[in-house]
Amino acid sequence: MSKLMRKFLLAVIAPLLIMGILSFGLTAFLVNRFAEDERYSQLAREANIIKEALAESRPVPREIQGFITKDGVTERIGGRGRQIVELPILEDLQQKDRIEVQGNRLLTYQLTSGGTVITTIREAPLASSALDGVYLAIGVAFFVTLLLAAGLAYYMGRQFIRPIIELRRVAKQIGDGRKDVTLPVRPNDEVGELIRAVDEMQEQLVQKDVLQKSFIAGITHDLRTPLAIIRNETEALAAGVIPVEELPEVTDSIIEEADRLGLLIDETLVYSKLAGGMMPLDRTEVALDSLVQETVERLRSTFSKDQVRLTVETEPVRLVVDHRMFERVLVNFLMNAQVAAPTGSEVRVRLTPMELTVEDAGSGVAEADRATIWDLYVKQTGGSGHGLGLAISRLILDSHGLEYGVRDSSLKGACFYIRFGEERIT
Numbered sequence: 507m508s509k510l511m512r513k514f515l516l517a518v519i520a521p522l523l524i525m526g527i528l529s530f531g532l533t534a535f536l537v538n539r540f541a542e543d544e545r546y547s548q549l550a551r552e553a554n555i556i557k558e559a560l561a562e563s564r565p566v567p568r569e570i571q572g573f574i575t576k577d578g579v580t581e582r583i584g585g586r587g588r589q590i591v592e593l594p595i596l597e598d599l600q601q602k603d604r605i606e607v608q609g610n611r612l613l614t615y616q617l618t619s620g621g622t623v624i625t626t627i628r629e630a631p632l633a634s635s636a637l638d639g640v641y642l643a644i645g646v647a648f649f650v651t652l653l654l655a656a657g658l659a660y661y662m663g664r665q666f667i668r669p670i671i672e673l674r675r676v677a678k679q680i681g682d683g684r685k686d687v688t689l690p691v692r693p694n695d696e697v698g699e700l701i702r703a704v705d706e707m708q709e710q711l712v713q714k715d716v717l718q719k720s721f722i723a724g725i726t727h728d729l730r731t732p733l734a735i736i737r738n739e740t741e742a743l744a745a746g747v748i749p750v751e752e753l754p755e756v757t758d759s760i761i762e763e764a765d766r767l768g769l770l771i772d773e774t775l776v777y778s779k780l781a782g783g784m785m786p787l788d789r790t791e792v793a794l795d796s797l798v799q800e801t802v803e804r805l806r807s808t809f810s811k812d813q814v815r816l817t818v819e820t821e822p823v824r825l826v827v828d829h830r831m832f833e834r835v836l837v838n839f840l841m842n843a844q845v846a847a848p849t850g851s852e853v854r855v856r857l858t859p860m861e862l863t864v865e866d867a868g869s870g871v872a873e874a875d876r877a878t879i880w881d882l883y884v885k886q887t888g889g890s891g892h893g894l895g896l897a898i899s900r901l902i903l904d905s906h907g908l909e910y911g912v913r914d915s916s917l918k919g920a921c922f923y924i925r926f927g928e929e930r931i932t
Contacts, residue, residue: 522655526648541631542613546602549615549626556583556624557617572626596625604630673701680708725774732763773894776834780901787828787905795820797829798857801836805844814847816840820857825926831902838895839864839922846919854917861925865915876912 552570559566560574571584573596580596582589595605596614603614611630616623679687687708739756742748748756779785802818809816825832843853846868854865871879880900903910908924915921 519652519656519659522652526652529648545613545628545631546615549613549628550617552626553615553617553624556626557619560619560622560624570626571628572624575623575625576621596623599625669698669701673704677704680704680711725770729767729770732766735763736760770894773898777894777898777901780898780905787831789826789828791824791826792829792832794823794825794827794832794862795857797833798836798855798862801833801840802855805837805840809844809853812844812847813849814844815852816855817852818855818857820855821859823857823859823926827906828902832906835899835902835924836862836864838899842866842895842922843868843920852917859926861923863921863923865917865921866919867915867917868919870914870918870920871912879912 552572555570556566556572556574566572566583568584572582573591573593574581574583574588575596580591580593582591595607596616599605599614599616601616603616605612605614613628613630615626617626618624676687739748739760743753743756776785798820799818802816806816840853840855843864843866847853847866848868851867853867854863856863856865880896900910903924909927910922910924913921913923
């Protein structure tokens with residue numbers, strides 16, 4: 507029997523046992539009290555019968571047990587006739603009283619008639635064998651009820667606990683790394699909700715495993731490519747096979763690939779710190795219109811090289827954000843737009859009190875991809891980045907509690923947006 511089953515049975519049977527004992531005691535008390543009242547009524551009737559028999563000078567019925575005290579002399583009446591006895595205990599009795607004689611509990615009733623005191627006596631109900639059957643019946647009924655309750659509790663407990671025991675086994679298999687596990691049938695209760703939560707956890711673990719493998723494969727590829735270029739060109743320099751007039755071009759290529767490696771490493775570290783909560787935000791009140799204008803001006807020449815027009819429209823907006831992190835998100839949006847924008851097209855940045863948008867005239871983002879594009883190492887079609895930019899942007903925006911997304915652009919491409927809501931300062 508499992509520990510959970512033992513606890514369940516204890517939780518069910520212990521209250522029943524306590525309730526049964528209390529019920530048995532209360533029932534016995536009430537039965538005895540009722541029987542005692544009936545016994546006193548019987549004793550009163552017998553005392554009156556003795557009184558009438560004495561008044562009419564006829565014998566007392568043999569089945570009546572009692573005593574007659576007159577002028578200090580006590581006579582016993584009953585089956586053996588009248589006998590003089592000495593019972594000092596009868597002198598201090600109340601009308602209804604209890605006495606104990608030779609270990610037996612007795613009930614007494616006294617009736618005074620003139621100078622004569624009539625005392626009738628009977629065995630107390632609890633000491634009466636007549637009630638033994640009642641107590642035995644109550645006890646047997648209680649014991650049978652307890653057995654039935656224990657059996658029913660055990661059966662119900664097995665039905666309740668079986669999915670939990672199976673779930674424990676499945677959770678251990680998941681912890682051991684198994685993915686082909688079968689969850690127990692979901693009952694329509696809290697256990698079913700627990701099984702559903704474990705099922706969702708298993709799906710998330712599988713997704714994270716796939717994502718991790720994809721991330722490792724992508725990072726490995728992006729690291730290998732610039733390293734291969736740097737190695738090949740360095741070996742060519744060392745071998746002296748590169749003409750002198752081509753040296754500037756080769757060294758520029760090596761520097762460019764080294765910069766690509768540095769950017770990839772920097773983005774990977776930033777993502778790792780943000781995901782692990784190890785990069786605290788330095789929130790201050792920021793003039794977003796100034797931040798947007800400065801960022802656009804800094805990148806304008808980069809867009810001009812690709813013959814892409816970068817336009818900006820801003821309204822005064824103040825927001826409590828981390829200046830450096832928010833700027834990073836804006837740069838990520840702008841660089842994605844630059845990659846997507848065709849030659850001779852426009853990239854439009856617009857800031858209003860309600861949202862910030864970056865629009866391009868590219869091919870846009872398919873409806874089915876708008877949720878997954880923010881995942882780690884998911885690249886846009888035709889993109890040349892590392893697939894970390896939007897994943898980092900998502901973590902930054904989530905940490906600020908801002909709403910964000912991508913929709914169709916008025917320029918026929920993609921429109922990345924950030925909504926401010928009530929967080930803005932007017």
